[in-house]
Amino acid sequence: MRTIEWDDGVVRMIDQRQLPQEYVIVQFTDYREVARAIKEMYIRGAPAIGAAAAFGLALCARGSVAKTRAEVLADLEEAAATLHKTRPTAVNLSWALERMLEQARKAQHTQVEQIVHALVAEAQRIADEDVEVNQRMAANGAELIEDGYNVLTHCNTGALATVDYGTALGVIRTAHEQGKRLHVWVDETRPRLQGARLTAWELMRYDIPMTLIADNAAGHLMRTGQVDLVLVGADRVAANGDVANKIGTYKLAVLARENGIPFYSVCPTSTIDLSLPSGEQITIEERDSTEVTHIGEVGIAPEGVPVFNPAFDVTPHRYVTGIVTEEGIIYPPFAPGLRRAKGATS
């Protein structure tokens, strides 16, 4: 199944917190449950939480007892505010919410039922488009991978981070499907271990050769000539090409440049935020200290230890070789290329 699906008033998603030990499907009928699932990371990955937010608004519309268009809109705006504040860094969340609200606002139907129908259809379109966009992006990016390459990746950017197929991992899948021999170094990605738990699981299922490493080992591999390409995703790309992505991405970009290794971010144009001139304006989410102090129920640090736990970092555009989107690969200077790519889809 897809990472997230709509089925007649029910939103189903994989509970990614339980992978790889358990493959559990959860289902929700209330947008507040979807908001909680995003916040608690049942579902994560910028494109996936965009789709989840859209389905959340579809649930809200369907469950609304409003009798007028104005009342439905008020309900939707309240739900959008709740969904919006779940996670601050990935722009796909607000992008999807805005697209859904736009659909509701422009609906000229006075019938509430027709608005509901339009919103469910729009959420489904957002989900379907994500899969299609990922495949175009993957086809564009696959040309970066040569036969025999060792590709290093961070966090999870696969089917689980999207509705299906993936961003950076989608590129890797496509190159593999094209018959290129490749091997993937998978950063475990502390603190939440999305690499160890999710990316390793996906790559093993796809039968793509891979090796798991502690995040600390990435530099050693690059310095000793064992990495040909670094591919990561993105949670928000500013107008100048600065990339916000999972914490630890910045160090990979610096190490890649230091060792002459190309570093690409792979993301749909929905991740580009032209309203922010640079990455300095991107809000970096800080998450609970227990993500660092505990693995499951096991404590790994002294009780009461102070913790700083930023979930993302910003990679300044000067370290980024290129940004792979469904509209093509954008190279420096990024600003005009990002405007063009964004313009092509809006």
Place this chain on the structure above:
Amino acid sequence: MRTIEWDDGVVRMIDQRQLPQEYVIVQFTDYREVARAIKEMYIRGAPAIGAAAAFGLALCARGSVAKTRAEVLADLEEAAATLHKTRPTAVNLSWALERMLEQARKAQHTQVEQIVHALVAEAQRIADEDVEVNQRMAANGAELIEDGYNVLTHCNTGALATVDYGTALGVIRTAHEQGKRLHVWVDETRPRLQGARLTAWELMRYDIPMTLIADNAAGHLMRTGQVDLVLVGADRVAANGDVANKIGTYKLAVLARENGIPFYSVCPTSTIDLSLPSGEQITIEERDSTEVTHIGEVGIAPEGVPVFNPAFDVTPHRYVTGIVTEEGIIYPPFAPGLRRAKGATS
């Protein structure tokens, strides 16, 4: 107590694998148990394993049933070989073993008992000197820390990594004791989490302000101006100043240089290995995959996942601002300074 102590034919050490949850003292009377304790990391840290190896040979001498000087020497050489192969990267291990064997060889005593006595005394001297050397090193390094500094450190380089007091953490302790206000960013240091488990525990006991971070967050802190100084230890320093240290050190050095932050390695001259022209000749230990795939008994990756788990990396000397030793701080060009410092102690 000290990290490791000799008490009338018994070697006692803290079982560091159990910290911070449990403070357990183990004791050994056979050098093979000491070898196992080093290999399984009951005790770790280059200076501490040097002392452990020395006490191991003292146990061997004491337990030997040899009747002649030649037979004792043969026993000691066999024990030294066993102790030597426990861990390949830290040179302090072979340094201490060589110093002990030298003592045995030069002993003109025909009485086996006198050789035993000489070896026990030499092991005790190695341990005592380590504490004294650490305090001199700490006094030298403390001048690098200015009032109000944020210092970032990696792995554990404190009392637990040495016989007592510490190397990089010793510098931090001395600056703190001098009344300087400082704050320490502690890398958790995957895969074995020596930062989260040991450094956090030590700093909390010393009442030194600290914050624990995932290793991935170090770059973000440096880029956003929240780190004034990086202090790490060393497991082996080559003749040209290349530093082998805990995996993840190299990335810190690159990130520090990229952000204009000084990066120092703190180590006794016993860690300097003039026999190796550069870091490329240093053997990098690879440890078991379960260090990456499991935290205690908890699996965090799919079963059967391939893992690469190097325990150390090499930081080329061009990224190293200086090397703090008990003989003073050595600056580039490192080769003459390292020779001088090593010469002063040999």
